[in-house]
Amino acid sequence: MIPELIKYLASAGQSAPSADNSQPWEFVLSEQSIELFIDLKKIKPSCFDIYHPAILLAIGAVIENILQAANWISVKIDYSDCLCSETGKCAVFYLAGMPTGLPENARAHPLFTRCTNRLPFIKKALPDRVVHEMLSFSNATCQVLLFQKKEQLNQWSEWIRAASEVRFQTPSVHEWFGQSLKFTPREVSANEGLDVNTLGLPFGGKYFLRIIRSWARMRVLNKFGAYKLIAKMEVANIKNSSALVGLIAPLDTESAIKTGQLMEKIWIRLNELGLSIQPIFVVSDQLYRLREKQIPPVLSQQLTDLKSQLQSELNITDSFLYMLLRIGYCETEPVRSMRRSIK
Structure with a gap:
């Protein structure tokens, strides 16, 4: 037993x-x-x-x-x-x-009680004590970067938008996303995947996701610029965030696992302090796929340009951006993702 x-x-x-x-x-x-x-x-x-x-x-x-x-x-x-x-x-x-x-x-x-919050945040500056505590999480493996200035958030909005445009034009990634979406109570009861109620969608958003869930439909809609519209929606809440936190470390297995530990430590602590968190992985994901030659050739140049800009602006030539965390204050309690039970 x-x-x-x-x-x-x-x-x-x-x-x-x-x-x-x-x-x-x-x-x-x-x-x-x-x-x-x-x-x-x-x-x-x-x-x-x-x-x-x-x-x-x-x-x-x-x-x-x-x-x-x-x-x-x-x-x-x-x-x-x-x-x-x-x-x-x-x-x-x-x-x-x-x-x-x-x-x-x-x-x-x-x-x-740690959770993701994809809802809009209130535009509010972080207290100095929170800023100092977050930066103190940097260690020998992983560097914690904090972006709070308006021009920094604007720049990140453009970078995230560029990566998202590629994401929604890549069949394998879109198919994974489509299969992850859960719409009905029966689908949600599996306690895994993306319950669409957790996504903070605007009016009509669920219906739109049902339409683009299939890559066959998305491919047709992309001819009319659907990927640009979705990418723009992806960054709508960035500029009103209190800050973005970037986690940077060497690109190897041990460093990635240790960065995951640090990410969770920061996430738990910020939730404990009353801050809401949304992980933003699209930039990291697309740059990794570029490195592994998993991006359709016609889309590679957009990510190559993005990679060059990031390396220049952040001085991370020898490191990898593993994760961005959008952080801020939210007055609305989000719908929480469920977890499978332990068997």
Whole structure:
């Protein structure tokens, strides 16, 4: 029988963010350990493989959640990461002692209330103490950059728009997105994927997404500039944000996982301070696909220009932009994405 403590730690890992709420992981539980796997059948090699930054960031976030949950209830655990592309095995967590009962406040940890908010934010400057705390998260692996000035947010809006235009013209990425969308209560009840109610869509937005869900339709609409319209909608809320946070680190497996841990640590902390967060991954995703030659040749130049601008403006020639976080204050509570239950 699996102890409640082990189930609790696994549920903390299950609460981590992932690309389009895909939750590409599986947990194997025993009396004193948790094994973390990436479900290789769930990720599509044509869109995400096990070494894609989106998957590695998710692994890091799961690890961070389990470690924080254990520390919260004063339980000592050891872990080792061991990413294997053949089995999908990522990490193993071991209890240092025999399992104990759960304290009453176990689920009071803020990681269990961490969430994404895609709604418009109130234009409000960040307090100095928040700015200083965020910048202090930089470590030997990952650098934290903060963009608050109007001209910086405007520039990022243009960069995000450029990357989004390519994204919505790339068949494999669009097909993944379309398959992730969940419209009906039955689809949402699977507790994974993108519940359209979490997207903060304007009037008519759900109907529009139903139309473009199919790549066959999107391809036709793109002849009339649909990709430009959607990309413009993608950046509509950037300029009213309090700031954007960029996470930059070397492009390798270990650094990506550690950046995922740091991302989750920052996300949990900012939510705890009353700030709303929206992850913006499209720039990172498209630049990685450019590097891996997964972008249609006709679209490559737009991303090559974007890459050059980023490297010049941010001085990140030897590093990779793993994630942007849109942060700010929101008066409306978002609809939360659901998670699968631990089996």
